[in-house]
Amino acid sequence: MTLITQPLVDEAPVATEPLRPRTRRRFRADKVGLYGLLVIAALTALLPLLWMLSGSLQSLTELLSNDTFLPSEPQWQNYVTAWVQGDLGTYLRNSVVYTGCAVAGILIVSSLAGYALARLDFAGKGVFTFIILAVMIIPAPAMFLAQYKLLISLGLTNNPVGYILILITSGIPMSTLIMRSFFVSQPRDLEEAAALDGAGPLRIFWSVILPLARPGLAAVAVIQGLGAWNEYLMALVLFDDNALMPIQRGLTAFTSAETPQQQILLAATTISIVPVVIFYLMAQRHIVKGIGAGAIK
Template identity: 80%
Template sequence: MTTITDPGSPPRRRIRPDQVGVYGLLTVAALIALFPLLWMLSGSLQTLDELLSQDSLLPASPQWGNYVTAWVEGELGMYLLNSVVYTGTAVLGILAVSSLAGYALARLDFAGKGIFQFVILAVMIIPAPAMFLAQYRLLIDLGLTNSRLGYILVLITSGIPMATLIMRSFFANQPRDLEEAAALDGASPLRIFLSVILPLARPGMAAVAVIQGLAAWNEYLMALVLFDDNDLMPVQRGLTSFISADTPQQQILLAATALSILPVVAFYLLAQKQVVKGISAGAIK
């Protein structure tokens, strides 16, 4: 019997013998990386006694009520909403400032440009905890302690240096032809930036949004220092309320942790195509 192949279909790529070991190591590494996630999901469906005994990785009887308890009694919904507001606002602020600053560094010539880039690099070298005292003192002077605005401003200022360098690298690799054509048509620099440059910069901006979004979502130390009101806590700070020495409830904590990663996973799945384009275009080097 003769097998008919479609001439328009691409040829199948065969794995060479020397690639078997590489793919095997990558598979093992992927399983090792996924094991903590699988353990978390399994533990979130177990009772406390079953979780502490660690007799089996799989729950004998899935306890879906752990998720209900985490959401209702643990007020996880409030913490998630706070983190969504903080992260979304911070990412928008970072994108607005870094895109303008990155474009200026990539395309404009002005006095002190080299010094400005050096200052950005110097700020990135300083460890974040070393900046907490200065940031907290500034927030005290501005009357923004224990406030949403103060926390969002800290998130924005913390993410601008890296985001600016990423956007500068992306803008520097873009051709100037479209900008020159728009300038010949009489478009102003601001018009060129908004109508020509920003649409081309969507992959780079998506990469910045994912990187800075993860950083803002996982921020913990400044929230620990800044907030006294439980209603203002982001999700990473709120997760600590699920565990105590008097009422251990590790299974509820695991369920809350599993729910807390869903918004990040959903956001990454929506933006992954743009992120891959941004990486291939040179947004991250």
């Protein structure tokens, strides 16, 4: 005898939701307008560079005629003439040394000073910050006389060391405030954990805090690097020997009114910006991170 068993409750079929067709993203006029403005801004920024590159490959007659934007026959000899006649090799080497030493000194001093302002409590902290802000208000040419007299007393006139020290002291105030803002945004828990592991203040600063502030260091390096690379007035006051001049001195060799050489000047200018562009491309990733971090905060 066989028993037939049936379920007490009938199982209801599982209802499956029909797949919805994918809908295309709606056309948004605001995004199109925003992208259009960004493209226009990018082209506006690139147009002078493109004109400089084009003019550096034209002859003087073709450049002054303004008949065409592109050179009919590229004049690569302009770059050779600019390099040889302008002695750009010497000036370019000087600028690389001056800018590299100045940026290194600014990063060291401003990172330590910024960390002290962000983490340490000491008497006169507010006064010290106010003095930094006050120094930033003073125009650089207004300090030339005092700086020059100080270098005379130290025997550093017509000396690359004196010029580098001026570049470092000129960039420290702004850089210190930038680094302070980055150190303030870092959590104190990391420092406390490192201190519990036996790390001292310098070890905490070097191994824990400083790596987290790479975007700030990159931003300071780019800002102060551009300033040091383009500096010329103090070099003109300080140096008597042309062999010690920065790259900006080499550009003035082609600005004579008697023998205009605009195409050679454009070629020399193109050569002078190559190191700056390379440095910016290397630090671009950290700069974008720094801007994003600052925007979130």
